[in-house]
Amino acid sequence: MSDYLPGLEGVPATQSNISDIDGEKGILSYRGYPISELASKSTFEETCLLLLDGQLPSAHDLAVFDEQLRRNRRVKYNIRTLMKALPSTGHPMEILQTSVASLGMFYPANECLTDPESCKDLDYVHNMTVKIIARMPVLMCMWEHIRRGYDPIEPRNDLTFSENLLYMLTGNEPEPVFVDIMDTCLILHAEHTINASTFAALVTGSTLASPYGVMAAAIGTLAGPLHGGANEKVVDMLKDIGEPKNAKAWLDKKLANKEKIWGMGHREYKVKDPRATILQGLFEKLVTERGGEISPSFEIALALEAAAEERLAAKGVFPNVDFYSGILYAEMGIPTDQFTPIFAVSRAAGWLAHWREQLVDNRIFRPTQVYTGEPVRTYEPLSQRG
Amino acid sequence: MSDYLPGLEGVPATQSNISDIDGEKGILSYRGYPISELASKSTFEETCLLLLDGQLPSAHDLAVFDEQLRRNRRVKYNIRTLMKALPSTGHPMEILQTSVASLGMFYPANECLTDPESCKDLDYVHNMTVKIIARMPVLMCMWEHIRRGYDPIEPRNDLTFSENLLYMLTGNEPEPVFVDIMDTCLILHAEHTINASTFAALVTGSTLASPYGVMAAAIGTLAGPLHGGANEKVVDMLKDIGEPKNAKAWLDKKLANKEKIWGMGHREYKVKDPRATILQGLFEKLVTERGGEISPSFEIALALEAAAEERLAAKGVFPNVDFYSGILYAEMGIPTDQFTPIFAVSRAAGWLAHWREQLVDNRIFRPTQVYTGEPVRTYEPLSQRG
Numbered sequence: 001m002s003d004y005l006p007g008l009e010g011v012p013a014t015q016s017n018i019s020d021i022d023g024e025k026g027i028l029s030y031r032g033y034p035i036s037e038l039a040s041k042s043t044f045e046e047t048c049l050l051l052l053d054g055q056l057p058s059a060h061d062l063a064v065f066d067e068q069l070r071r072n073r074r075v076k077y078n079i080r081t082l083m084k085a086l087p088s089t090g091h092p093m094e095i096l097q098t099s100v101a102s103l104g105m106f107y108p109a110n111e112c113l114t115d116p117e118s119c120k121d122l123d124y125v126h127n128m129t130v131k132i133i134a135r136m137p138v139l140m141c142m143w144e145h146i147r148r149g150y151d152p153i154e155p156r157n158d159l160t161f162s163e164n165l166l167y168m169l170t171g172n173e174p175e176p177v178f179v180d181i182m183d184t185c186l187i188l189h190a191e192h193t194i195n196a197s198t199f200a201a202l203v204t205g206s207t208l209a210s211p212y213g214v215m216a217a218a219i220g221t222l223a224g225p226l227h228g229g230a231n232e233k234v235v236d237m238l239k240d241i242g243e244p245k246n247a248k249a250w251l252d253k254k255l256a257n258k259e260k261i262w263g264m265g266h267r268e269y270k271v272k273d274p275r276a277t278i279l280q281g282l283f284e285k286l287v288t289e290r291g292g293e294i295s296p297s298f299e300i301a302l303a304l305e306a307a308a309e310e311r312l313a314a315k316g317v318f319p320n321v322d323f324y325s326g327i328l329y330a331e332m333g334i335p336t337d338q339f340t341p342i343f344a345v346s347r348a349a350g351w352l353a354h355w356r357e358q359l360v361d362n363r364i365f366r367p368t369q370v371y372t373g374e375p376v377r378t379y380e381p382l383s384q385r386g
Numbered sequence: 387m388s389d390y391l392p393g394l395e396g397v398p399a400t401q402s403n404i405s406d407i408d409g410e411k412g413i414l415s416y417r418g419y420p421i422s423e424l425a426s427k428s429t430f431e432e433t434c435l436l437l438l439d440g441q442l443p444s445a446h447d448l449a450v451f452d453e454q455l456r457r458n459r460r461v462k463y464n465i466r467t468l469m470k471a472l473p474s475t476g477h478p479m480e481i482l483q484t485s486v487a488s489l490g491m492f493y494p495a496n497e498c499l500t501d502p503e504s505c506k507d508l509d510y511v512h513n514m515t516v517k518i519i520a521r522m523p524v525l526m527c528m529w530e531h532i533r534r535g536y537d538p539i540e541p542r543n544d545l546t547f548s549e550n551l552l553y554m555l556t557g558n559e560p561e562p563v564f565v566d567i568m569d570t571c572l573i574l575h576a577e578h579t580i581n582a583s584t585f586a587a588l589v590t591g592s593t594l595a596s597p598y599g600v601m602a603a604a605i606g607t608l609a610g611p612l613h614g615g616a617n618e619k620v621v622d623m624l625k626d627i628g629e630p631k632n633a634k635a636w637l638d639k640k641l642a643n644k645e646k647i648w649g650m651g652h653r654e655y656k657v658k659d660p661r662a663t664i665l666q667g668l669f670e671k672l673v674t675e676r677g678g679e680i681s682p683s684f685e686i687a688l689a690l691e692a693a694a695e696e697r698l699a700a701k702g703v704f705p706n707v708d709f710y711s712g713i714l715y716a717e718m719g720i721p722t723d724q725f726t727p728i729f730a731v732s733r734a735a736g737w738l739a740h741w742r743e744q745l746v747d748n749r750i751f752r753p754t755q756v757y758t759g760e761p762v763r764t765y766e767p768l769s770q771r772g
Binding site: 002003004005006007008009010011012013014015016017018019020022027029031032033034037038041042046054056057058059062078079081082085086087089090091093094095097098101102104105106108193194195196197199200203204205206207208209210212213214216217219220221222223224225226227228361363364365366367368369370371372373374375376377378379380381382383385386 | 388389390391392393394395396397398399400401402403404405406408413415417418419420423424427428432440442443444445448464465467468471472473475476477479480481483484487488490491492494579580581582583585586589590591592593594595596598599600602603605606607608609610611612613614747749750751752753754755756757758759760761762763764765766767768769771772
C-alpha cells in the first residue's frame, strides 16, 4: 500500500490533457493555449469547444456549437414551478445543485441509463454537454427573479452566451464593457486542472452516473467555503475596511495578526497568477472609462490594491483572480451570493471536459483506507450496557 | 510524485475507524462488531448510532436518538409541490438526489454556511445527521405515490424506522417478517469502507460543503450503473431465465460465454460474503413461512441458487448480498427501481459517519494529475484555421 497523504496531496488521480499550470512561469494553459491569449482573443463559446474537443474549432464547427447553445437555453415551465416551491432564502448554489440534478428528468440521459457503454459515445456526450452548459446560466438567472417574487426573464437566442447571461440577470441589454468583463471572467474560470470540484466530477462520473448527477456533485463541492466563495469574501472585506483611507492601516493590522487576506496569493503560482493580470487590465479599463464616477467600494479596492502592492509584491504575494472578479461582479450590480454560481456556470465547461476524458478510459474510483479502529469485538446486549 | 494508479486502486485516501473488511476470513465489521452479530442482535436505529458515535449506545441514548428520528419524519408541503413538478418518468435516484439537495433550503445548515469552523461542532453534525437519516426514506416513499398521481402517505411516528418505511411505501402496516427482512437489509448495507459513493462524500465534504450537498453528491455517485443497481440486475436476470427449469442451462451458457452473472462473487471477499449468508437465512425463513405459495421469480431464484452452488461454490464464487436483497425486495412488492434508493437510505448512515470523521481532521482533497497534453502553443485566429 502507498503512503497515506492527507487530501491526496501530490497523488496523481488521473492522466489528463485538458489544462496545465506552470507555477514557476505563471502560465495556465487550456489544451496548450495560454490563458492570456484566450482571454484577449477567444470567446467563452470557443473556449468551451476547445476544452471539450481538444483543439480550436473551425469557423463552421464554432458556428454549429454556438447555435446549439442558443437553441438549448429554454427550460420547461415545470422547472419554474419547482423553483417557486423552494424557500426564497435558498442560497443560489443550493438552487443550482437542486435544479441541475432535476434537469436530468426533464432532458433525460436515457441512452446512458439503459446502456452503460453508450456513455462513451461522443455524440451522446456532446449532446449532454450542450444541454448542461446552455442551461446552467439560465437556471442561475431564473432564481435571481423568482427569489424576489418575480417571474424569470426569458432567455434570448439573438445574444451571445455572456450577453444573455447579463440580460437574463438584470432584464436589460448589458453595456459592452460589462459583456467583455463577463466573457473574460468566464474564460478565466472555465478550467484549472484537478481541484476538489473537478475531482468530485471524476469520482461521480466513474460509476457511469448521469452527467446531471455528475454536475450536481461538482456544484455541491464548489459550494463549500474552502473552495468557491473567496471572491464573495473580498466584497465582505471591502465593506469591513469601510473607507479608502482606512485601507493601509487595515492591511497592516491584518498582516501583523497574521490573518488571512482574501483574494491575495495563490498556492499554485510562484509568480503572479496570470488570471489576475488579465482582470487587473479590465479593472483599470473600467476605472478609466468611468472616470470619477466609480463606486465607494471600488475606491476602497483601489486603495487596498495600492497598499498591497507596497507591502506584499516583494514577497511574491499579489492580488489574485478572486480579488478582481469579486470587485468587477459587484461593480456590475451582481448580488454577492451569485458570484460562486457564475464560477459554476463557467467551470461547467472544465467539469464536462474532464467527465468526457474520464469516460474514454474509465476506471471506478475505489481507493482504500488506513483502518485505525477497534479490532473485532463481541456485541453486548443493550441490558448489559452502562 | 507517486505512481499513477487508475481509480486510485490501493491508494489510501483516508484514515478511518468506522468499518473494516477481512476478506480472508469473510468478516465485515462496523466499529469492530461483526455484521453477523449486528444483523441478528441490533436494529437499524442502533446501527446508525454505532456507526456515528463509535460505540454501542446506552439504552437512554438509543431512546433519545430513536425519538429524534421519529420526530424528524415530517417534511414541508413545498417538498411535495416540488416533487409534483417533476416528470413522472423520473428515476427514483434522480428524485432522491434532487430532493435531498433541496432539503438544505427547507432545513438549513446555517451554522455551517456562516462559520466554517462550526462544521466541526458535534451537536451541529448530529443535528444534521438526524434530519437527513430520518427524511431520506420519507422522500423515497413520497415519490412512489406522487409518480402514480397520488398524494404521499404521511409518515407515522409510532412505527420503527423499517416499519414506517414499508408502511409509507405501501400504505399498509407491514407483515413482521418483511419488517425483519427490511431492517436486516438496512443494517447490512449501511457501511462498506471506502467505495465510490463514500469517497464522493469525503471529497465534497472536504470543502466544508453543507451535508445536504454532500449527500446529494454521494447519491449521484451511487446511482451510476457500476456502483448501485446490481440487485436490480438480478431481478432482470430472473426474468430473462423465465422458468425454474431453465436455470441450469441458462447458467451454463453464461459461464461458457464468460458473461457476467449478476449477484455472484465479490472482489473484496476471498470467502463467502458474510452479508449473503445472513440474507440467505432470511430467504430460507421466508420460503418456509410461505410454503408452496412462493412467487414464480422466487422459484427461479431458488433454482438458480441451487445451480450456482453446484457449479461455482468450489471456485469460491457464491451468491452475494445483491443476489438476495433484490429477490427479497421484489418478494415484498417493492418496485425494482426503488432498490438503489433503499441502498441509499441505508448507506446514508455510513456516508454521514464518514462525513463526520472527515470534518474532525479535514484536509481539502486536491490530488494532482499526470499532464499528457500539448505543450504551450500559439493561438491561431479563426480566419487562419481549416
